[in-house]
Amino acid sequence: MASRAPRHAGTSPANMPGEDAGGRRVVLMAALEAFAEQGFHGTSMRDIAARAGMSVSAAYYYFPSKAALLQRIMVDVTRDLIAALEAARAAADQQPGAQLAAIVRAHVLLHTERQRESFVGNSELRSLSARDRASVIGLRDQVSAIFKQVIAEGRDQGQFDCPHPAEAVLAITTMCTAVAGWYRPGGRLAPHAVADRYAALALRLVGCRT
Amino acid sequence: MASRAPRHAGTSPANMPGEDAGGRRVVLMAALEAFAEQGFHGTSMRDIAARAGMSVSAAYYYFPSKAALLQRIMVDVTRDLIAALEAARAAADQQPGAQLAAIVRAHVLLHTERQRESFVGNSELRSLSARDRASVIGLRDQVSAIFKQVIAEGRDQGQFDCPHPAEAVLAITTMCTAVAGWYRPGGRLAPHAVADRYAALALRLVGCRT
Incomplete structure (x- = not known):
């Protein structure tokens, strides 16, 4: 060539x-x-x-190396996701329901915008070195930790009826990530509409009373 | 070599x-x-x-060809999924809540058993020829159609309060598929326990009243 x-x-x-x-x-x-x-x-x-x-x-x-490129792509998109979630939490009402809705919206919106990075992030984790994989998994754990914390606050304050928070976090984060796979720009719903509907679904998932 | x-x-x-x-x-x-x-x-x-x-x-x-192998892997696992969902529906109570719980359980169980096929199915749809891709997408549409039908019945019978059924189907099928990505044999929960918790989450997602 x-x-x-x-x-x-x-x-x-x-x-x-x-x-x-x-x-x-x-x-x-x-x-x-x-x-x-x-x-x-x-x-x-x-x-x-x-x-x-x-x-x-x-x-x-x-x-x-090619490996350095893959690592950079995966680290950058995950760091951007963490920053988006933190900004969404900071801008939202302190009530756990509002907090959860805000981070779900931010998660969905990023996945309508960064579809290819999300796809590569999910399909090529296998291709990172053990060290790079551990660093990406560490960042993903930070994403999960944000959801865990909001759900724990909702349970502690008696606003969420959520008997199995670990599975609720997995279900919410994976359904939001999967938006990158099916969303098509110019499709039936605009990104904000998808984000709003997913926020409502997530509130139901955790048994939000308000 | x-x-x-x-x-x-x-x-x-x-x-x-x-x-x-x-x-x-x-x-x-x-x-x-x-x-x-x-x-x-x-x-x-x-x-x-x-x-x-x-x-x-x-x-x-x-x-x-290598392409024929990929097509066979993807068709077989999706046909097996459809068969598992249909068997689960047939064995369950006719009530929409019981039907939805049964197909969610079956979906999750298959994804704890066929983790590699699920991963290849999600990461290599791009690699199929246009014709093979269309046939696999046709089978996946059949999977979605089963969930759509059960949710439609629940709404028609006034048992599900589910204003956006299309997004509910997407959320449920993608969160169940993603189990293949995080489930580890011998981990904290046995496959049936994961399946039961996901069924409960799906019933909340569709606003099941019973």
Whole structure:
């Protein structure tokens, strides 16, 4: 496969910090596209470089390996999810029902926007090194912990009738994540409508009395 | 990679119909294992044959292509799911709440047993030909239709307070499918306990009054 000229032809990317971030982003987007279409094991750095419109060596300048790209994609989307959940909690009424509705909405909205990252995150956890997998699982545990905490507060305050909170957290987080799989932009419902309906379903799931 | 001797060394598999089914099964299991670990695009018929302990030509005797193996895996598990849901409905009380609990239990149980097939089914739908994909989606629509029908009956009979049945079906089927992703044999809960808790969650989700 012929590689195209690097974007920084004739100039070391190391001298262009402003364009470095842009170059990293181009490689990341190319890797995401390739992993989503062909899978991690079916993708080479050469494929990624070709999709990014750069030479293989330019792609390697930005990321040391295909594995580093996968790790970055999975860490970034999970960190963004955690930030979105925390912002939603902070902006919502302190009442547990309002808190749960807010984090479910935020979770669903992110999954209507980051469909490919969610797909790669679910299908390629197997492809991370043990160390990278542990770091991604640690971040996912933080996502679950936010739901656990809100549900625990609802139970403690007598507002949620939820005898099995661990399964309620699993059910809610997985049904929200799966939105990335079936949602189609321009479909029957706008993202906010899906988010509102899922928030209502989650409140029922935890037996919210209010 | 050196291929090992075929299991039917010296004998044409075509002369051994009893062992044909066994041979097909060995190739299917090897393909499932390879697709789950390396992805469809990262797997060759050579890999599958090596895992199956047969020559590449013996593997091709049973299945004309890697794509045919993927299609067979996805069709078989989805047909088995439909059969399990129909059997569960037939064995349960006719009341919509009992019907929904029965199909949720059956759905969850199958996903605690067929974890790899579920994973490959979700991660490799992209890798099927347009025609095979349509046939698998058609079978999945049959799964959804069973849930839709039970929820419609519950609404018609005034037993379910479920204003958005389409989203309820999506939420229930995806949370049940996701059990394949987190369930670990020998973990905190036995499959039947997970199935019972999920059935209770699904009844809440549809606003079952009984």
